[in-house]
Amino acid sequence: MNTALEILRKYWKHDAFREPQQDIINSVLAGNDTFALMPTGGGKSVCFQVPVMMQPGIGLVISPLIALMKDQVQQLHNRGIKAIALTGGIHQDEIIDLLDNCQFGNYKFLYLSPERLQNEWIVERIKNLPINLIAVDEAHCVSQWGHDFRPAYLKIAKLKELFPKVPFLALTASATAKVKEDIIVQLQLHNPKIFTKSFYRENIAYMVFKTEDKLHLLQQILQKNPQPSIIYVTNRKACLETAQQLEALGFTATFYHGGLANKDKSTHMQRWMDEEVQIMVATNAFGMGIDKANVKTIIHLHLPQNLENYYQEAGRAGRNGEKAFAILLNNPSDILHAEAQFLSILPDKTFLNGVFSKLCNYFQIAYGEGIDEQFRFNLNHFCNKYNFPTLKTYNALQFLDRQGVITLSQEFSEKISVQFIIPSKEVIRYMSLNPSDEAIILTLLRTYPGIYDMQTAINPPLVAKKSNHPETKVLSLLQKLKEKAIIEMTAKNNDATITFNEVREDERTINRIAKHLQTQNKSKHEQLLAVLQYCNDTQTCKQKVLMQYFGETIKKDCGICSFCITQKTKSKKSETLAEKIIELLKIQDFNSRDIQKLTKFPKDDVIFALQNLLEDNTICIKSNNVYSLK
Incomplete structure (x- = not known):
């Protein structure tokens, strides 16, 4: 078996580990459940990738971030390491093929989101894989006190029953002491070895x-x-x-x-x-x-x-x-x-209930039905139809997704991108010749200020609403402008998909998950x-x-932050003022008001300097309230 350092040199081209990577790897190889808190840039992925490469079998990596999974899989491929990610939007037949590859194709890593563990048939397939390590990335999502709690993470603990001898490695770059303890409890880590790299960055x-x-x-x-x-x-x-x-x-x-x-x-x-x-x-x-x-x-x-x-x-x-x-x-x-940006867009229980109820109506799902049904979904059309604010609605849908009520594919982007390709004066000329088109064009220009510089994603229902025209008029005008070479336009058919994971029960569904919503909103405010x-x-x-x-205590000030620099400046000012006062008092005695006039320093600074000089026994104050050198 190659050593950890040999694996690091062969695939990552590094000659040494960063502290505490080697200790974490050794803990995992010894079969210990392990918790690693490492700040961003600390090299968390190496901590599970290297030990997986050192042993027969495959590493199971659970992560909530699709983009991060894709990025890590691509990086592994670039290093000649076989890896697969079960991301959203993959058809069941394709998932079966990918899992077959994991079982029979000499793959070393299987990445999947925690939501995949809610599919019993996927768990059954994973049960038959030669798993040598289970790594839980972004582990703060396990904790209801974390900043992105996802109940689907709580299913991970069930893997303990399926793989009792396989070590768990929980990794996060951001966890307070409270969150750390919650992660250990929720993942049922057994006597975990805990490694925390200081968050202190002295430079x-x-x-x-x-x-x-x-x-x-x-x-x-x-x-x-x-x-x-x-x-x-x-x-x-x-x-x-x-x-x-x-x-x-x-x-x-x-x-x-x-x-x-x-x-x-x-x-x-x-x-x-x-x-x-x-x-x-x-x-x-x-x-x-x-x-x-x-x-x-x-x-x-x-x-x-x-x-x-x-x-x-x-x-x-x-x-x-x-x-x-x-x-x-x-x-x-x-x-x-x-x-406005972070708090006003948080859905409360009433709003969440309204969105879920209208969502079921939108797809004509009857009460007590809808489980496992899948639909194409256009967020803008939905919000426009029911007059819902887009961002708040998206947050509500994301929350329903994290709670497992629905599965929302992360394919959201506007269907149409537009860029004006003629000079602005020519656009103005076109509007003067075509006054019936002016309201829509002006709405486009005011709503999307970058539309001259690059292809800009637009929301046709919003443009229609702002310009007080039907959406069909907006779309037909865009097509006309494209044909006249006034704009470039790209239309994409990439609506999201929504899968209902439960039967429709309206308020009963929302009541069951409302406590998590309250906790989430409270956490966001804090x-x-x-x-x-x-x-x-x-x-x-x-x-x-x-x-x-982040739960660390440092005794000394850093000396280089905005506060510390201010303190140094104050200290320098005080030293300069003290020197000036001493020079004045060498000439004659003065009261504090005269000293302030002569030094031209603020009153509070003068009083502070005089007090320091008195404490140092450099000066004294006489009965007539004038200061004198000792």
Whole structure:
């Protein structure tokens, strides 16, 4: 059998493990259930991939992130290792073939989502595989206190009964002490060996700056640090606009969000990786699998949803060990923006009940029926028909999916992408000649500001509603504009699919899962509150605040964050003021008001300096309230 280091060198081309990878691998090989808490970029995947490669049999990897599964399977293929992922949208016949390949085709890894374990026939097939390790990635999803609780994860513990001698390895990059304990209980880990790598990053300066003019401060930061940078924003519109603003200021920038075509994502990412451009402006869709060592600056223009996400995104800076910056820019209006973006779109029990009931009506499912029925589904059409807000409805559907009530294929994207390919003055000329088309065209231009720069996904029902025209009129106009070579248009037939996993019982169904919804919403509120506390705390080292959130205690301030720099500046000011006071008192005695006038320092600073000098016995105060040198 090859050693772990030999496997690492052969397939990963590394000469040494990062701490504590080797210890985790040794624990797994010894047959121990193991819990590993490793910050982002710590190399979690190696901890289960290497021991699987060292032994006969196949590794079962359970992960909730389809994109991450696909990425890891592709990376394994690139290394010459055979792996399969049972992702959504795969037909049952194809799943059977894939599982046959696992059993008879010398495959080393089987990736699947926790929801797949709800299919008894899949579990039966897995039972016959020569599993040598069960790895549970993103294990915080097991805990109801985690930031993405999925009850389907609770089914994983059943694998303990099927594979009593196979070690479990739970991995996460973000878990508080409370979540860690819950993971161990829910997965029924037996006397687990626990490995936690410190979240402390001594080379990252965590900065929080309050500013009314974010773009101006952004310009100053990027000019001072011309190395590769990532700027995180919370929506696609800000993504494009910020990149354009930076280009106008003379920087080289590109952008990345979930709505881009795969080809454009690859092109934009490669330009940044190859350092053709300095700055990547991105939503949180960017970052998975990105390991660029020399990123100098991570800047968040908007408040993140939680500190778990913030820490992971900030942690993409300084992986080469050199000093790097994680900067969060905020102003008072950001709080309202964050509450609107993250909290107002959370469905409550009443809204969830309404969405589920209308969903059943939409597909004409009778009470007590519907189990295992599958339908094509267009989210925009559904929301438009029942006047539901799109994001809140999507969150409700996702929640129903996580609870196992429905299975929602993750194929959502707008069906139509449009780009205007003639100059704006020609568009204005067309509207003046065709006034009946003006309302729809103006709605397109106002709703989708990037529609001149790239193919932009549009929502025809929304355009119809805003322009006060029927959807058929919108679609026919788009077709006409395409024929006249005014726009480029791509139509995709990629609606999602919804499978009903239970019979329709309306309120009974919702009542059963409502407690999880309340817990989720409470957790989301608490997480945003923690972000606000991180931003507003002016009395504590920023690194300390983050470490405390993740259950770590550090004794010394980091010395390089925005708080620590402020303290150093205050200390320097105090030293300078003290020297000036001593020089003045060498000439004659003065009262505090005269000292303030002569030094031109603020009153509070003068009083503070005088108190320090009194305590040091450098000066004394006389009965007539004047200060004198001792």
